[in-house]
Structure formats: structure tokens, C-alpha cells
Amino acid sequence: MPALEQKPGELAQLSRFVAEACCIHLGEEKGYLFEARLGSIIAQSGAVDIPDFIRLAKTDPTNRLRDRIIDAMTTHETYWFRDERPWASLRNQLLPTLAAMLRQGTRARVRILCAACSTGQEPYSLAMLIDTLCLEGKLPGVRPEQFEIVGTDVSAGTLMLATNGRYNQIEIVRGLGEVWRQRYFTANGPIWTIAEPIRKRVTFKRHNLQDDLKPFGQFDLLFCRNVAIYFEAEFKSRLFQRLGAALHPGGRLLLGGSESLLSHQDLFATEVIGEAVFYQRKP
Numbered sequence: 360m361p362a363l364e365q366k367p368g369e370l371a372q373l374s375r376f377v378a379e380a381c382c383i384h385l386g387e388e389k390g391y392l393f394e395a396r397l398g399s400i401i402a403q404s405g406a407v408d409i410p411d412f413i414r415l416a417k418t419d420p421t422n423r424l425r426d427r428i429i430d431a432m433t434t435h436e437t438y439w440f441r442d443e444r445p446w447a448s449l450r451n452q453l454l455p456t457l458a459a460m461l462r463q464g465t466r467a468r469v470r471i472l473c474a475a476c477s478t479g480q481e482p483y484s485l486a487m488l489i490d491t492l493c494l495e496g497k498l499p500g501v502r503p504e505q506f507e508i509v510g511t512d513v514s515a516g517t518l519m520l521a522t523n524g525r526y527n528q529i530e531i532v533r534g535l536g537e538v539w540r541q542r543y544f545t546a547n548g549p550i551w552t553i554a555e556p557i558r559k560r561v562t563f564k565r566h567n568l569q570d571d572l573k574p575f576g577q578f579d580l581l582f583c584r585n586v587a588i589y590f591e592a593e594f595k596s597r598l599f600q601r602l603g604a605a606l607h608p609g610g611r612l613l614l615g616g617s618e619s620l621l622s623h624q625d626l627f628a629t630e631v632i633g634e635a636v637f638y639q640r641k642p
């Protein structure tokens with residue numbers, strides 16, 4: 360079948376299927392995106408038309424075709440220490456506050472979730488920062504292992520890359536200075552592998568943000584950055600409620616630089632820490 364040769368309404372069916380699979384709503388006017396991202400997958404699938412392609416994806420018992428569609432339709436842009444301001448707040452205020460909870464015995468472990476973490480740069484940045492702060496004596500009486508970091512994403516291919524912790528020349532330099540690279544990576548030709556103790560400090564799990572977060576337990580800090588921009592208002596509202604429920608009272612939510620909660624004042628209080636905005640779960 361020539362890629363995306365459609366009859367009327369077929370693009371809408373494809374759009375609905377993608378929205379159901381990963382909550383990404385792309386209207387029919389974004390036909391070019393379906394073409395660019397799914398064209399070759401459709402061509403290779405052996406489907407005779409779009410409804411046949413959707414049927415194949417829905418009935419494939421291995422879910423491989425569905426996973427390929429999700430991988431292709433989601434945007435995985437990420438880099439190390441993305442956006443300077445929240446990282447300065449973490450370094451100077453928030454991580455020392457969380458470390459104090461460990462020292463005082465309020466917590467045996469601090470739990471941090473990086474939802475929609477893509478290829479792992481965000482949770483690994485956090486693990487490296489915590490490690491460095493401990494080495495520099497900035498979190499006295501606390502060990503890096505007392506911070507549990509979980510990274511989740513809907514995309515299986517992306518999570519596999521994150522778990523492997525290997526990055527190419529382009530990925531490694533984006534946001535990461537020489538000192539970090541030398542301290543936490545080994546280079547083998549053009550591939551940079553993250554140090555094993557840092558890799559082991561992050562657990563990666565598959566999770567679709569349309570599903571409950573309860574199985575993961577509650578967290579003290581939750582990153583959910585640069586993904587809500589792809590969701591519709593109603594879904595976003597339900598998502599923020601789920602994120603609130605996944606936080607301990609007093610726990611904080613961090614969104615992307617261009618995202619905000621707007622409503623949900625019942626659940627969260629807006630808090631400026633340093634120069635970054637966090638949302639604190641109300642008691």
C-alpha cells in the first residue's frame with residue numbers, strides 16, 4: 360500500500376488510535392506528521408489500507424506494531440540538565456531540604472519520579488547531581504543510595520535506550536559539560552556509557568500517563584516535564600490530579616518551562632524556589 364493513501368475518515372481513525380494508545384491528540388490537519396512518522400511503518404506492515412493497519416496493530420499479540428507506532432508518534436527531545444533554573448533550585452534548596460528529612464529520620468528514603476523521562480537524561484542528571492552533592496559534602500550525613508529515582512515513559516524503545524545508558528557524540532554534549540562527562544562516563548569510540556553506580560541508581564519502568572500511578576507508591580518529588588504540552592486540556596486536568604495523588608503531602612511537582620498548572624489550587628500550592636516554579640501538594 361502506498362504510505363497513507365487514505366479514503367475519507369481514515370486519518371481520523373488513525374488519529375483516534377494514536378490518541379487511545381498514548382494520549383497524543385493530533386488532528387487530521389497534522390496529516391503530514393502521520394505521513395512522516397508512520398509512512399515507512401505502514402509500508403512495511405503489509406497492511407492493505409489504514410483500517411487494516413489499525414486492525415493489525417490492535418490484534419498483534421506481541422504488541423510490537425503498537426509499540427513501534429507509539430515510539431514513532433511520541434517526541435523524545437531531551438537533554439542533560441534541561442532548563443537551568445530548576446536544577447539550581449534542586450542543588451541549592453530542594454535536595455538539601457530532602458536530605459534533612461533523611462537525617463531527621465522523617466524518611467528512610469527520598470523517592471523521586473521522572474515521568475515521561477525519554478532516553479534517561481533527566482533522571483541520570485538527577486542521580487549525578489545527588490552523587491556530586493554528596494561527594495562535595497553538601498548533603499551531610501546522607502548517602503546517594505538513600506534517594507530512589509524512578510524513570511517512566513510510554514515508549515518501549517526510548518526506555519530501552521535509557522536503561523542501556525549509552526549516548527552518542529551528539530547526545531552526550533547536549534547540556535553536559537566536560538567535568539560531568541569525565542566524572543560519570545566512559546567513552547568507547549563515539550559511544551559514551553554512564554557509570555554503573557549512576558545507572559543502577561535509576562529504575563526504569565514502562566508507564567502510560569493515562570494510567571494510575573498508584574502501583575509506583577508515593578513520591579517526594581515528581582518531574583513531569585515537556586509532555587503535558589502534547590495533551591488535551593481535559594486529559595491534562597485528570598493527569599494533574601493523578602500526579603497530585605502520587606505525591607506525599609508536601610511533595611513537589613515540577614513541570615516544563617512552558618507548562619503550568621493554572622487550576623488545581625485545591626491540590627497544589629504554587630511555590631517559587633530560587634528562580635523556578637514548583638507545585639507543592641497540599642496536606
Ligand SMILES: C[S@@+](CC[C@H](N)C(=O)[O-])C[C@H]1O[C@@H](n2cnc3c(N)ncnc32)[C@H](O)[C@@H]1O
Nearest residue numbers: 381433436437475477513514567568584585586
Ligand atoms: C519531549 S520528551 C520529554 C523528556 C523529558 N521529560 C524532558 O523534559 O527532557 C516527552 C516524552 O514523553 C513521553 N510520552 C508521551 N506520551 C506519553 C504518555 N501518554 N505516557 C507516558 N509518557 C509519554 C514520550 O515518549 C517522550 O519520551
